[in-house]
Amino acid sequence: MRGSIPILRIGDALLATVHVELHDAVAEAFQTDVLTAVEKRRTRGLVIDISGLDMVDTYVARILADTGRMAKLMGTATVLVGMRPEVSATLVRMGYTMEGVHTALDLDEGLALLRRLRTRRR
């Protein structure tokens, strides 16, 4: 279970690519892995790529938002990238707009956003 979702280092940011369904055990392991990585590798930013998810319900959305919040508490900004158009439409239609979560089109845009956020913070 640990390690189901690969976490790579890209520059001074971390990239977690979610390509499997995030249910209970997998979700918890994902959060643990991410936070451990953030702590150990002293990273400046976290990019979570969800382009592989064709469905995100409120359960999964909450896990993603929570992970971002946990990382933020540790001083790391999080950007969600690659959301599919139908996933976005469905979340918003349900009333779940994921406000407070940074989003970008893809990894490149995500890294650029993280750089801008860091500059702003200084």
Add this chain to the structure above:
Amino acid sequence: MVVEARTRREMKIASEDDVALVRRAVRALAESHRFDVFASAAITTATSELTRNVWVHGRGGVALLEEVSDDERMGIRVTFRDEGPGIEDVERVLAGGYSTAKSMGLGLSGSRRLVDEFHLESIPGRGTCIQILKWQPF
């Protein structure tokens, strides 16, 4: 217009894996009826929410998947039944909005907005029955 069920399939909801199985079965039905990605995501997500509710809050139950038609078009109808504690304040839960973690509120009210028809019956202490229907988009 009379809505007729063409096919029926009952699936148990007794484990976390069953949630994924039910969801996948509904998605397969949507794709076989040429639902576009948005309609497919809508019915699949609503199914995921409600199946999860049965599993987490209803202490397990069943999902009945039906392909229906009313002479004009085809649709997918899913009925969720459980014998769990039931929903105390249906109105408040359906009014929706955000709710604390682990609560079923947002999933329920959110699902309602994704489908064409939504019926809920719940008797506290006895159980809950929720039926959703989504028509094939034009």
Add this chain to the structure above:
Amino acid sequence: MSHRKYMKTLRLDDADLRSRRAFFELRDEDLARLATLRPFAEKHTDAIVDAFYELLLGHPETRRFFADDATIRRVKHAQREYFLGLFQGKCDLAYVEDRLRVGAAHERIGLAPRWYLGAYRRYLQLMHDRLFADLPEAEARAGFDSVQRLVFFDIALAVDTYIAANLDAVGRHQAAIRELSTPVIRVHDRILLLPLVGAIDSVRAQQVMDTVLLRVVEEKAKCIIIDIAGVPVVDTKVADNLVKTTASVRLLGAQTILTGISAQVARTMVQLGVDISAMHTLSNLSEGIELALDIVGKGITSKSRLRGGAGGRPAKREG
């Protein structure tokens, strides 16, 4: 549509076949009886088919489908096959597929249902008269009863063919209308523009949002300008949809700029309590384009500034 596509569209499978046979009360004994009447059928085929075409050729609206003698010979031959097909004693999916092929052919040439139905009536009359002329009354009655069940079963298939063909045409038209009603234009690298024109009902609103999202991802847009100057009524539903679209576009990492907001619309939106805090809103399109360019890190400069002096060569070449 091909007859195979009709089978699919009409969801004609064994279950559906059983359901149809049950409703038309087409029993195995009826099919068996029709099989025993085959000799009768073969004896009268030519006469019945000729009399059948007397009706079609004698009526101007149906005559035009039979341009020349060659056509008439061909269809009479096909009609003979059809007629004898009623006395095979079978009614399985192969039979149904065959009937649909006939229905598809008629639909393709544009023969309207009423001519079809009138022709079937003629058929039934011809068979009735011959059965009662040839056979003892009880037998004739039983035979006609079975023939009627199968003929009505066939009529239902023919009518379904028309309906399926029409639904298909409607579907195609609707797809075309959808594309025309949500014309998302790429005005510049990573900048999209959607000029919304006309009334927006809830169905169209949903289609607009879906199309916008698909295009934003397709074009990797950083922003989309939605101009609503051409929308006559902006009510709660329309405003709500614009808010939802903006929220969804944001989740894809892009921004929405709303332009073409008249004084009237501005008033309505504020009075309705629409939360526009997350949206860029401007009154006219050109301001929207300037803002969009700014977002992607570009701007519009006048050429004279680039030239650096009257009559001089351009100091910088664009693009």
